[in-house]
Amino acid sequence: MCDSLVRRLVERIHREPTVDYQQEPPIRPRPPVSAAAIAEAEARLGFALPPLLRELYTRVGDGSYGPGRGLARLIEGDWSLVARAERTCVAVSADGDLAWPSRLVEVASWGCHYTSCVDCSAPPYPVWFYDHDHNCGDATPADYLYPEADSLEGWLSAWLEGVDLWTVGLKARRDG
Secondary structure, three states: OHHHHHHHHHHHOOOOOOEOOOOOOOOOOOOOOOHHHHHHHHHHHOOOOOHHHHHHHHHHOOOOOEOOOOEOOOOOOOOOHHHHHHHOHHHHHHHOOOOOOOOEEEEEEEEOOEEEEEEOOOOOOOEEEEEHHHOOOOOOHHHHEEEEEOOHHHHHHHHHOOOOHHHHHHHHHHHO
């Protein structure tokens, strides 16, 4: 299924729009990254990325396609997947803090500090909706992380099928 999903995404990003968020100039996909970039990212994270994420970054592109404002860049910039993870899961894991799950990475931004995150700890790599507005005081992850999809593959497949994932995330927040 991974190969089929990757092929569908490659076909999809050749059409406009490539993301849900519309702006001028339009957000456009970046060229894929190298295997060396994946190795660097995983070394900085201290854990392996899910196989599908590796395939997306090396075969489809270095972000800027997909749900919301698109997948984050892998390494470059303050808002890349790795930079965000270094501020969240890598930092709290090193401190022994349980405020953020140790292998949860933010993959797509919806704006206003709402993001979709992938749990990289084990298959099927579920997707969670992060609500920054509820991450304050003595809040626990249950207060600001809501289940969005059972798997990364399912989440991306739903997007390709036209499902409004922003609404799915908001519904998870209300039901959470």
